[in-house]
Amino acid sequence: MLEKFITDEQAEKALDWLRDNAAVLGEAKRDLILAERMVDRTKALEMKRHSDMPVSAQEREAKASDVLHEAYKAEAVAAGEYEKLRALQDVARAKIEAWRTLSSTFRAMTK
Numbered sequence: 001m002l003e004k005f006i007t008d009e010q011a012e013k014a015l016d017w018l019r020d021n022a023a024v025l026g027e028a029k030r031d032l033i034l035a036e037r038m039v040d041r042t043k044a045l046e047m048k049r050h051s052d053m054p055v056s057a058q059e060r061e062a063k064a065s066d067v068l069h070e071a072y073k074a075e076a077v078a079a080g081e082y083e084k085l086r087a088l089q090d091v092a093r094a095k096i097e098a099w100r101t102l103s104s105t106f107r108a109m110t111k
Helices: 008-049 055-064 066-109
Strands: none
Touching (some): 008 066, 055 066
8 A cells, every 4th residue: 555655765766866966956055146146246236337327327227237137037047946956855855754654654554
């Protein structure tokens, strides 16, 4: 009955995935943080280019710039990659938890 749901091998593969992808997930989080900071830096640099204007106009010019648009796109890509890995991590953890529950139930039924 237990094998019908989650096998020991599937649970082990989920554990392996968590171990093998811990660094990848960390790198994705690092890339997301860097991308977020780059958006802030790019905006500041673009505003600085228009320092002769009022702050609201500087912000408008920065938001309209192609370089800030590219920084936004890079941030979105980094966020997407990070969220994809987080979702896969959640799936692996859920599979392991389901395996634990089913294993416990199976042991209790065979006593």
